[in-house]
Amino acid sequence: xxxxxxxxxxxxxxxxxxxxxxxxxxxxxxxxxxxxxxxxxxxxxxxxxxxxxxxxxxxxxxxxxxxxxxxxxxxxxxxxxxxxxxxxxxxxxxxxxxxxxxxxxxxxxxxxxxxxxxxxxxxxxxxxxxxxxxxxxxxxxxxxxxxxxxxxxxxxxxxxxxxxxxxxxxxxxxxxxxxxxxxxxxxxxxxxxxxxxxxxxxxxxxxxxxxxxxxxxxxxxxxxxxxxxxxxxxxxxxxxxxxxxxxxxxxxxxxxxxxxxxxxxxxxxxxxxxxxxxxxxxxxxxxxxxxxxxxxxxxxxxxxxxxxxxxxxxxxxxxxxxxxxxxxxxxxxxxxxxxxxxxxxxxxxxxxxxxxxxxxxxxxxxxxxxxxxxxxxxxxxxxxxxxxxxxxxxxxxxxxxxxxxxxxxxxxxxxxxxxxxxxxxxx
Amino acid sequence: xxxxxxxxxxxxxxxxxxxxxxxxxxxxxxxxxxxxxxxxxxxxxxxxxxxxxxxxxxxxxxxxxxxxxxxxxxxxxxxxxxxxxxxxxxxxxxxxxxxxxxxxxxxxxxxxxxxxxxxxxxxxxxxxxxxxxxxxxxxxxxxxxxxxxxxxxxxxxxxxxxxxxxxxxxxxxxxxxxxxxxxxxxxxxxxxxxxxxxxxxxxxxxxxxxxxxxxxxxxxxxxxxxxxxxxxxxxxxxxxxxxxxxxxxxxxxxxxxxxxxxxxxxxxxxxxxxxxxxxxxxxxxxxxxxxxxxxxxxxxxxxxxxxxxxxxxxxxxxxxxxxxxxxxxxxxxxxxxxxxxxxxxxxxxxxxxxxxxxxxxxxxxxxxxxxxxxxxxxxxxxxxxxxxxxxxxxxxxxxxxxxxxxxxxxxxxxxxxxxxxxxxxxx
Numbered sequence: 001x002x003x004x005x006x007x008x009x010x011x012x013x014x015x016x017x018x019x020x021x022x023x024x025x026x027x028x029x030x031x032x033x034x035x036x037x038x039x040x041x042x043x044x045x046x047x048x049x050x051x052x053x054x055x056x057x058x059x060x061x062x063x064x065x066x067x068x069x070x071x072x073x074x075x076x077x078x079x080x081x082x083x084x085x086x087x088x089x090x091x092x093x094x095x096x097x098x099x100x101x102x103x104x105x106x107x108x109x110x111x112x113x114x115x116x117x118x119x120x121x122x123x124x125x126x127x128x129x130x131x132x133x134x135x136x137x138x139x140x141x142x143x144x145x146x147x148x149x150x151x152x153x154x155x156x157x158x159x160x161x162x163x164x165x166x167x168x169x170x171x172x173x174x175x176x177x178x179x180x181x182x183x184x185x186x187x188x189x190x191x192x193x194x195x196x197x198x199x200x201x202x203x204x205x206x207x208x209x210x211x212x213x214x215x216x217x218x219x220x221x222x223x224x225x226x227x228x229x230x231x232x233x234x235x236x237x238x239x240x241x242x243x244x245x246x247x248x249x250x251x252x253x254x255x256x257x258x259x260x261x262x263x264x265x266x267x268x269x270x271x272x273x274x275x276x277x278x279x280x281x282x283x284x285x286x287x288x289x290x291x292x293x294x295x296x297x298x299x300x301x302x303x304x305x306x307x308x309x310x311x312x313x314x315x316x317x318x319x320x321x322x323x324x325x326x327x328x329x330x331x332x333x334x335x336x337x338x339x340x341x342x343x344x345x346x347x348x349x350x351x352x353x354x355x356x357x358x359x360x361x362x363x364x365x366x367x368x369x370x371x372x373x374x375x376x377x378x379x380x381x382x383x384x385x386x387x388x389x390x391x392x393x394x395x396x397x398x399x400x401x402x403x404x405x406x407x408x409x410x411x412x413x414x415x416x417x418x419x420x421x422x423x424x425x426x427x
Numbered sequence: 428x429x430x431x432x433x434x435x436x437x438x439x440x441x442x443x444x445x446x447x448x449x450x451x452x453x454x455x456x457x458x459x460x461x462x463x464x465x466x467x468x469x470x471x472x473x474x475x476x477x478x479x480x481x482x483x484x485x486x487x488x489x490x491x492x493x494x495x496x497x498x499x500x501x502x503x504x505x506x507x508x509x510x511x512x513x514x515x516x517x518x519x520x521x522x523x524x525x526x527x528x529x530x531x532x533x534x535x536x537x538x539x540x541x542x543x544x545x546x547x548x549x550x551x552x553x554x555x556x557x558x559x560x561x562x563x564x565x566x567x568x569x570x571x572x573x574x575x576x577x578x579x580x581x582x583x584x585x586x587x588x589x590x591x592x593x594x595x596x597x598x599x600x601x602x603x604x605x606x607x608x609x610x611x612x613x614x615x616x617x618x619x620x621x622x623x624x625x626x627x628x629x630x631x632x633x634x635x636x637x638x639x640x641x642x643x644x645x646x647x648x649x650x651x652x653x654x655x656x657x658x659x660x661x662x663x664x665x666x667x668x669x670x671x672x673x674x675x676x677x678x679x680x681x682x683x684x685x686x687x688x689x690x691x692x693x694x695x696x697x698x699x700x701x702x703x704x705x706x707x708x709x710x711x712x713x714x715x716x717x718x719x720x721x722x723x724x725x726x727x728x729x730x731x732x733x734x735x736x737x738x739x740x741x742x743x744x745x746x747x748x749x750x751x752x753x754x755x756x757x758x759x760x761x762x763x764x765x766x767x768x769x770x771x772x773x774x775x776x777x778x779x780x781x782x783x784x785x786x787x788x789x790x791x792x793x794x795x796x797x798x799x800x801x802x803x804x805x806x807x808x809x810x811x812x813x814x815x816x817x818x819x820x821x822x823x824x825x826x827x828x829x830x831x832x833x834x835x836x837x838x839x840x841x842x843x844x845x846x847x848x849x850x851x852x853x854x
Contacts, residue, residue, distance in 0.1 A: 015699030016673060017647060020613060025554040028706040052508055060502030064495035071494065075487030079688035081479055115542055115690075118713035126578075127452040144713060151553075151710040186447060220444060246443060261506035263542075263716040272442030279455040283578040284711065286545035286571060290688040292716055 023131075027150040036359075040368035046400030048323075048387040049368040051196065051343055053256050057311060063299065070298045082290040084282035086113020086266070090293045093300050094252075094266050101228050102242030103250070106268050112277045113288045116263040117226055117253045121148045121189075123284065124222055124249055124267070127276045128186045129154045134178050137189040138166055140346070140375030140384070142196050142224065145189055149377075155183070156377055163337050165202025166190055168209040175217045187220040187249075193237055194227040194342025197375050197386035201340055204237060211243050219247075220273075226253045226265075229309050231341040232317035246270050254296055256343070257309050262292035316343065322394035323387060326401035331408065343390040346372075348383060349408060352415040355385040358407060367403040451558075454577040463786075467795035473827030475750075475814045476795040478623065478770055480683050484738060490726065497725045509717040511709035513540025513693070517720045520727050521679075521693050528655050529669035530677070533695050539704045540715045543690040544653055544680040548575045548616075550711065551649055551676055551694070554703045555613045556581045561605050564616040565593055567773070567802030567811070569623050569651065572616055576804075582610070583804055590764050592629025593617055595636040602644045614647040614676075620664055621654040621769025624802050624813035628767055631664060638670050646674075647700075653680045653692075656736050658768040659744035673697050681723055683770070684736050689719035743770065749821035750814060750828065757832035770817040773799075775810060776835060779842040782812040785834060794830040 040047040071078060085091070091108035098106060114120040121144065129135065131153035137145065139158030149156045157178060160170040171188065178185050190210075192202040202210070214221050223240045231237070241250040253265035269277055281288070299305065323345055324338050335348045349355055356371035372384030387404075389397055467474040498505060512518070518535035525533060541547040548571065556562065558580035564572065566585030576583045584605060587597040598615065605612050617637075619629040629637070641648050650667045658664070668677040680692035696704055708715070726732065750772055751765050762775045776782055783798035799811030814831075816824055 015697075016645075017697070017699055020555060020647065021703065022553065022555055022557045022560070022613075024557075025703050025707070028554070028703060028710060030706060030709075050508075055503045055506055058502060058506065060498050063502065064498040067498065068491035068495045071487050071491040075485060075490065076482045077688075079482055079485065079686035081477075081682075081687045115712050115716075119711060122711050126449065127455070128447060128449055130449045130451075133449070147710045151707070218443075220447065255508075259506035260508045261504075261717040262719075263712065263714075270442075270444070272444055276448065276452050276455060279457060280452070280578070282457075283455060283574045284546060284549050285542050285690065287690075289542075289690040289716060289719055291722060292690075292719060295718060 024151055024153050027153060029150075036368060036370065039363055045363065045366050045368050046392060046396050046403060047368045048389070048392070048397070048400050048404075049370050050391060051388055052391045053260065053312075054315065054391050055259055057315070058259065059303070062303075066298050066302045067295060070294055074294065078291045078294045080290060082287045082293070084287045085278045086111065086288050087290065087293040087297065090264075090297050091266070093297055097229075098239070098241075098250075098252070098268070101225070101236050102238040103268070104242070105245060110268050110271075110274060112267045112269065112274060112281060113293060114265050114267055114281060115285050115288055116255065116260070117224065117251055117265040118144050118148070119263075119284065120251045120265050120267050121145050121222075121224070123277050123280045124187070124273075125149060125152045125154065126284075127273070127280050128220070130184075134183045134185045135187055135189055136171070136174055136185060136219070138191065138195065138198070140197050140372060140381060141189075142191055143374050145224070146375070146377050154186075158376075159188070161195070161198060161200055163200050165192060165195070165200050165206060166210055168206055168213055171210060172213045175213070175219060179217075185217075185219050187222050188214060189222045189224065190240070191224045192240060193225055194230065194339050194344075196227070196342065197344050197370070197372070198346045199337050199339035199342065199344050201237065207238065207240055208243055211240060211247070215244070215247055221248045222251065223248055224251045226256045227342040228252070229257055230313055230316055232313060232320065233340070234310070234313060241268060249273060257312070258296065258299060258305070262289075262295050264288065264292050264296050313341075316341075316390060319389040319392070319394055319397060320345070322397045323389040323401065326398045330401050330405035334408075343388050345387045345389065347385050347387055349385060350412060351383070353408065353411050354382045356382050358411055361410070362404065362407045365403050365407045367400045367407065369404070451578055451580050454580060456577075463795060463797065466790055472790060472793045472795050473819060473823050473830060474795045475816070475819070475824070475827050475831075476797050477818060478815055479818045480687065480739075481742065481818050482686055484742070485686065486730070489730075493725050493729045494722060497721060501721065505718045505721045507717060509714045509720070511714045512705045513538065513715050514717065514720040514724065516724050517691075518693070520724055524656075525666070525668075525677075525679070525695070528652070528663050529665040530695070531669070532672060537695050537698075537701060539694045539696065539701060539708060540720060541692050541694055541708060542712055542715055543682065543687070544651060544678055544692040545571050545575070546690075546711065547678045547692050547694050548572050548649075548651070550704050550707045551614070551678075552576060552579045552581060553711075554700070554707050555647070557611075561610045561612045562614055562616055563598070563601055563605075563612060563646070565618065565622065565625070567624050567799060567808060568616075569618055570801050572651070573802070573804050581613075586615070588622070588625060588627055590627050592619060592622070592627050592633060593637055595633055595640055598637060599640045602640070602646060606644075612644075612646050614649050615641060616649045616651065617667070618651045619667060620652055621657065621766050621771075623654070623769065624771050624797070624799070625773045626764050626766035626769065626771050628664065634665065634667055635670055638667060638674070642671070642674055648675045649678065650675055651678045653683045654769040655679070656684055657740055657743055659740060659747065660767065661737070661740060668695060676700060684739070685723065685726060685732070689716075689722050691715065691719050691723050740768075743768075743817060746816040746819070746821055746824060747772070749824045750816040753825045753828035757828050758835065761835075770815050772814045772816065774812050774814055776812060777839060778810070780835065780838050781809045783809050785838055788837070789831065789834045792830050792834045794827045794834065796831070
């Protein structure tokens with residue numbers, strides 16, 4: 001994709017500041033996902049690329065009235081500077097949300113409001129990691145987290161996962177191996193529920209084992225949980241944070257359960273880390289937006305948010321089912337795990353195909369996805385693609401998979417043509 | 428202040444992660460200003476401490492209607508993810524604002540929307556500075572910028588300023604001295620208009636000279652201009668960016684001319700730097716809040732913002748005059764520069780007094796200010812205090828200065844009591 005001038009970030013020629021940048025700036029590069037957005041968002045393209053939640057069912061008429069009332073009565077607060085730790089009202093409001101996943105011992109003072117999960121990942125990496133420090137993470141890995149780790153010059157070391165999430169034995173082996181190499185392992189980054197992009201969920205059996213290993217080796221866990229409440233069958237899993245309060249930094253967000261446009265997420269951390277997160281938040285953004293936070297509290301106070309989340313669950317389940325059915329019909333020779341929640345299917349494509357190289361031809365055929373290579377920082381992943389079912393309607397999803405199947409079949413035909421055996425047959 | 432458990436950040440005892448933090452986290456500390464807020468905001472205290480704009484004249488009733496309309500018609504965009512560079516509509520809207528200060532050659536593609544000026548300072552430092560690099564800055568210096576520089580382990584080197592702003596000769600000497608020491612000078616950070624906290628404005632004569640020196644030694648200038656349009660007499664100064672497009676990163680904000688609660692600011696940078704700022708913005712926060720940006724564009728599109736700024740100017744001028752008059756009446760033996768715009772008076776207190784040590788007694792006397800020490804990272808500044816006239820009404824300002832004069836007189840009496848000479852006189 002870096003070769004395509006339309007979708008790659010342009011190289012600036014004759015930059016007079018070329019030799020002045022910080023070392024970390026050399027690590028920064030446009031994520032494959034963001035670079036793709038401009039093209040994938042053309043209306044004729046079925047985009048299975050983005051992770052945008054579907055907001056078509058949001059009650060914006062009623063919201064407009066409620067937000068108007070909020071602004072009339074509290075405008076001078078909503079438009080003013082706020083606290084670096086976040087609005088106390090909102091820090092109270094997140095407690096019942098976390099209780100749905102078994103987290104019951106948190107006080108508002110333990111919570112830090114951050115400017116979206118991305119900022120939360122930035123802050124925890126900023127306070128924990130010197131250049132060359134190690135962060136352990138599931139592979140494939142959330143692309144936004146990879147971007148943060150790269151920008152802080154962290155070594156990301158992959159820990160194997162399967163359909164039941166992170167493999168505890170692999171975690172222990174990886175920690176020991178890093179210690180043998182004399183590396184400082186600063187934390188384990190994990191997305192235990194409905195992983196992005198892998199779709200896997202850490203089994204309930206594995207959760208205490210993962211915590212036990214982390215505790216044994218004094219490795220902090222950063223638990224990133226944006227999708228936990230979007231389980232298709234309504235069953236939530238106990239958060240890692242529900243087992244342990246000392247060794248876990250918990251991160252969740254309103255982006256998927258309400259909407260991402262306010263950039264409001266929250267963290268729960270043990271006292272020493274929480275104090276540093278507040279200082280880092282102040283240094284990074286001074287304070288989260290009062291207007292954004294009060295938009296969220298207005299929503300939570302005036303709407304039946306649990307019923308809204310239930311509605312979302314049903315909608316995303318229907319879309320996931322539609323994608324799963326279409327894959328069975330059009331691409332039965334590919335393999336995938338049907339997720340129990342979240343936004344994504346991680347599709348393994350036939351041997352010999354390269355998801356990254358194939359992408360321009362897919363977009364020409366009016367379907368977009370994200371190449372698996374975006375979710376590794378070591379060049380792996382070309383044998384996978386991430387398909388998002390969150391935003392398009394079931395009909396569009398079906399049409400997108402149909403288009404994708406024609407692209408894949410054309411690719412396969414080309415591959416066969418150049419196989420040594422196929423040459424012999426033709427000769 | 429670090430000794431007062433009520434206003435200092437508490438030290439966390441027995442932190443199990445004590446030895447795990449990044450080196451940069453050791454540099455992070457609560458700013459004296461933020462630590463003071465909880466106490467200074469008690470209603471019985473006249474706070475001359477904070478830099479909060481006065482929002483009592485904002486037309487929140489009309490704003491509620493306009494924002495309601497925006498949400499009804501564009502809710503699905505306002506609540507969705509946006510672009511890492513910022514909303515194109517807003518990037519267009521900032522151009523006429525910058526034209527008021529002589530910047531006329533900017534295209535929307537040159538602009539990056541950031542999550543408040545604080546985030547802008549974070550991003551430029553992040554992409555330019557390795558630990559140990561030098562940033563040149565006026566002393567005293569904006570406390571938020573100092574916090575960013577410390578968190579990226581930058582060496583802040585002070586450049587002398589006077590009532591006409593940064594002294595060009597001092598800038599050149601300082602650059603040469605740093606070069607002699609083999610240090611990498613990454614940029615000059617300057618607040619040319621109505622400096623926070625010094626109140627000084629760089630004279631029009633000095634501006635091209637400062638740029639010429641920066642160009643001669645290939646030192647980037649970061650021009651931070653939140654107050655430029657708040658000149659009391661309505662006369663704006665040509666921005667440094669209006670003289671030069673290649674060597675200046677320009678930063679401005681809606682926080683003081685509209686309101687800070689949306690956390691929306693913008694940067695203009697030459698192409699190579701701008702590209703890296705967008706990548707850093709994506710890594711730090713993914714994208715600025717669409718809801719916040721569209722709140723600002725709704726305001727700009729529906730209200731006479733120039734007339735609103737004029738109204739603000741008149742209001743702040745009245746408050747500045749009130750403070751100046753009260754100082755002449757109650758504290759004629761102190762010295763200060765009456766600013767031509769902005770929010771602050773930088774007061775020199777009588778010899779022998781210490782603004783930092785005196786602060787608890789001032790708060791007991793129900794008046795708050797910020798000790799000058801907050802604006803240096805080397806312990807200097809105890810002979811000054813920053814007095815903000817932006818938020819309290821003229822009557823309250825007058826009362827605040829009256830209370831402050833009683834505190835200062837008590838301090839002076841104590842100092843005289845312990846002076847060697849006074850002992851002789853009494854003996």
